[in-house]
Amino acid sequence: MDNFNLIGNLLLSVIRTATPILFVALGLLVMQSSGIINMGAEGMMLLGAFVGVIGTYWTGNVWLGVLCAMAASGLASLLFSYFALTFQVNQVVLGVAFNILFGGVTTTLSRSVFGLNSAPPKIDGFHDALFGLPLPVYIAFGLVLAIHLFFYRTKPGLKIRAAGEYPQAVEVVGLSVVKIRLLSSLLGGLFIGFGGAFLSLGQLDFFIENMSNGRGYIALAAVSFGKFTPIGTMLAVLLFGGGEALQYRLQAGNSIIPYQFALMIPYVMTIIALALFIRNASGPAALGKPYQKSH
Amino acid sequence: MKNFFAFLLAASITAVSLSGCGGSAAQSSGSKSGDAADQGSAASAGSEQASESKAGGEFKVAMLLPGTINDQGWNAEAYKALQAIESGLGAEAAYSESVPQSDYEQVMRGYASQGFNFIVGHGYQFSDAAKIVAKEFPDVDFCITNGTETQEPNLATTSVDSYEFGFLSGTVAGVLTKSKKVGIVVGESSPVMNAFSDSYLFGASYHDSSITGKSITAGTLEDASKCKENALNLIDDGADVLTQMANQAGLGVINACEERGIMNLGSNGDQAPVAPDTVVTSVVQDMSKAIYAAAEKSKNGELEAKSYNFGIKDGALYLTPFGNFEDKLTQEQKDAISGYLEKLKSGEIDVHALMGK
Numbered sequence: 119m120d121n122f123n124l125i126g127n128l129l130l131s132v133i134r135t136a137t138p139i140l141f142v143a144l145g146l147l148v149m150q151s152s153g154i155i156n157m158g159a160e161g162m163m164l165l166g167a168f169v170g171v172i173g174t175y176w177t178g179n180v181w182l183g184v185l186c187a188m189a190a191s192g193l194a195s196l197l198f199s200y201f202a203l204t205f206q207v208n209q210v211v212l213g214v215a216f217n218i219l220f221g222g223v224t225t226t227l228s229r230s231v232f233g234l235n236s237a238p239p240k241i242d243g244f245h246d247a248l249f250g251l252p253l254p255v256y257i258a259f260g261l262v263l264a265i266h267l268f269f270y271r272t273k274p275g276l277k278i279r280a281a282g283e284y285p286q287a288v289e290v291v292g293l294s295v296v297k298i299r300l301l302s303s304l305l306g307g308l309f310i311g312f313g314g315a316f317l318s319l320g321q322l323d324f325f326i327e328n329m330s331n332g333r334g335y336i337a338l339a340a341v342s343f344g345k346f347t348p349i350g351t352m353l354a355v356l357l358f359g360g361g362e363a364l365q366y367r368l369q370a371g372n373s374i375i376p377y378q379f380a381l382m383i384p385y386v387m388t389i390i391a392l393a394l395f396i397r398n399a400s401g402p403a404a405l406g407k408p409y410q411k412s413h
Numbered sequence: 414m415k416n417f418f419a420f421l422l423a424a425s426i427t428a429v430s431l432s433g434c435g436g437s438a439a440q441s442s443g444s445k446s447g448d449a450a451d452q453g454s455a456a457s458a459g460s461e462q463a464s465e466s467k468a469g470g471e472f473k474v475a476m477l478l479p480g481t482i483n484d485q486g487w488n489a490e491a492y493k494a495l496q497a498i499e500s501g502l503g504a505e506a507a508y509s510e511s512v513p514q515s516d517y518e519q520v521m522r523g524y525a526s527q528g529f530n531f532i533v534g535h536g537y538q539f540s541d542a543a544k545i546v547a548k549e550f551p552d553v554d555f556c557i558t559n560g561t562e563t564q565e566p567n568l569a570t571t572s573v574d575s576y577e578f579g580f581l582s583g584t585v586a587g588v589l590t591k592s593k594k595v596g597i598v599v600g601e602s603s604p605v606m607n608a609f610s611d612s613y614l615f616g617a618s619y620h621d622s623s624i625t626g627k628s629i630t631a632g633t634l635e636d637a638s639k640c641k642e643n644a645l646n647l648i649d650d651g652a653d654v655l656t657q658m659a660n661q662a663g664l665g666v667i668n669a670c671e672e673r674g675i676m677n678l679g680s681n682g683d684q685a686p687v688a689p690d691t692v693v694t695s696v697v698q699d700m701s702k703a704i705y706a707a708a709e710k711s712k713n714g715e716l717e718a719k720s721y722n723f724g725i726k727d728g729a730l731y732l733t734p735f736g737n738f739e740d741k742l743t744q745e746q747k748d749a750i751s752g753y754l755e756k757l758k759s760g761e762i763d764v765h766a767l768m769g770k
């Protein structure tokens with residue numbers, strides 16, 4: 119294999135690995151900017167992966183499947199924020215509860231729909247569209263730019279950031295913090311659902327129990343790593359994806375590196391980058407704090 | 414997990430009390446209750462409660478699984494065995510899936526104290542926990558599949574020969590490959606998976622010494638996309654026959670091969686239905702046979718603390734029919750494959766001697 123192919127394949131591998139995490143990280147970014155820390159992203163991603171497959175299986179159209187996944191995760195995210203904002207439940211605990219809940223729900227439903235000792239049903243997932251990559255990849259990277267513009271060039275974007283940074287100010291100008299946070303959660307949930315659906319429809323064409331396998335947490339880390347900006351988040355996700363892709367390549371190539379070290383690469387790279395480049399990665403000031411109107 | 418365990422506990426307590434009420438119905442089969450009564454008196458050292466449940470004529474089997482029962486492979490085979498034991502031996506069966514390492518002892522202890530007579534840890538990784546718990550419950554039979562250690566008087570292992578398994582897969586891959594490059598993705602570094610991987614590569618080069626093989630350790634038993642990326646990298650490097658052993662994550666390898674139109678071999682169970690156009694055949698490791706045999710011995714009170722090993726000649730390892738590849742393979746290829754099967758069956762090829770293991 120010549121070098122050109124090698125680099126091309128490596129890049130494709132980076133992007134394939136990064137895309138589902140990027141979707142989820144962008145969803146989390148929107149939520150976190152408004153002041154909600156969604157630890158339940160892992161579970162919601164899993165929900166998206168499952169509903170995406172079910173939706174595609176029943177409707178026969180992959181885009182309808184994605185819409186179902188987005189709706190499901192959006193609703194889950196809305197529910198999450200409803201608990202967090204109305205009942206002021208601790209958001210970390212709530213997130214863990216959501217992860218356990220959706221881990222169980224997707225497993226149980228998948229077994230009752232698809233049965234046990236049978237091959238996963240064939241569904242028609244995403245096909246490669248442009249340069250050997252399926253369309254959602256371009257949507258994910260397009261979203262980075264869109265969210266950047268939305269956050270820093272539009273009024274609703276400013277309102278979301280204000281709700282996360284200084285909710286009292288939002289209340290003073292007569293807006294509802296709770297409403298803004300709920301809407302941000304819905305929007306974020308839609309992206310998380312798409313990320314989950316891409317995992318099952320873009321990468322594998324079937325659902326497997328617990329297939330998100332920690333990606334929700336990696337996305338959560340990527341948001342802080344990216345200093346709570348869309349571009350930074352994308353770079354963080356790409357760095358992690360790059361580490362993974364490098365690891366795959368090193369193991370497949372005839373390297374003498376023991377596999378344990380190869381498996382470490384993405385994490386070691388992330389830690390080094392964190393130590394070198396990240397100063398003051400403080401998030402929105404009101405992140406994770408329930409908002410109470412002052413009297 | 415804890416909640417699930419509590420639920421399990423509650424459910425089995427209910428089950429025990431219910432079966433206690435319907436005792437006469439449970440003794441409908443004369444010979445069965447006779448067996449169990451013998452066993453009950455032999456194990457009368459146990460608490461009153463335990464002997465009571467045994468007098469109820471029940472042989473109770475519990476299984477701890479490292480993964481989920483629908484992975485089309487390792488755990489699915491165990492679940493099949495459990496179903497066979499349930500119907501064939503009239504046993505009452507229970508299982509726990511994806512048991513985390515930290516809970517091994519606790520779950521085993523739970524089953525043992527609920528009056529289960531035969532407890533299976535499905536995988537070598539349960540060995541250490543079983544050694545501890547088996548001491549605490551001398552009347553209960555413990556058995557580790559593919560285990561490496563036994564312990565008097567009640568801890569046995571039952572295995573399908575991983576070396577024969579890998580060697581058979583490797584020779585088939587060797588027969589099939591055109592690029593002279595074969596690949597394998599295993600989930601993690603474990604005695605069984607390493608033995609499988611080593612003997613796979615050995616088998617391929619045994620068929621043709623010019624064949625090179627590459628083994629990748631994915632580091633996951635759950636993440637199918639990760640295994641898929643590993644497989645795609647192997648394919649990019651020119652491998653044209655792959656196999657895998659990584660529980661449900663292995664499905665990612667099959668998916669990668671399907672996407673690129675690369676031949677691959679199923680492992681553990683019959684995986685051809687997952688991708689009939691690219692899975693040439695599956696090397697089935699019929700763990701259910703090994704587990705069933707051990708359960709039968711336990712029921713008859715004959716289980717010894719030793720390693721029971723099964724291989725190709727016992728019918729515990731075999732190839733599934735070529736399916737869609739029936740017409741695509743040349744007669745020469747088929748003859749070569751069946752030749753290896755015959756030689757392994759007759760003992761003409763002794764994998765262990767060849768590999769010095």
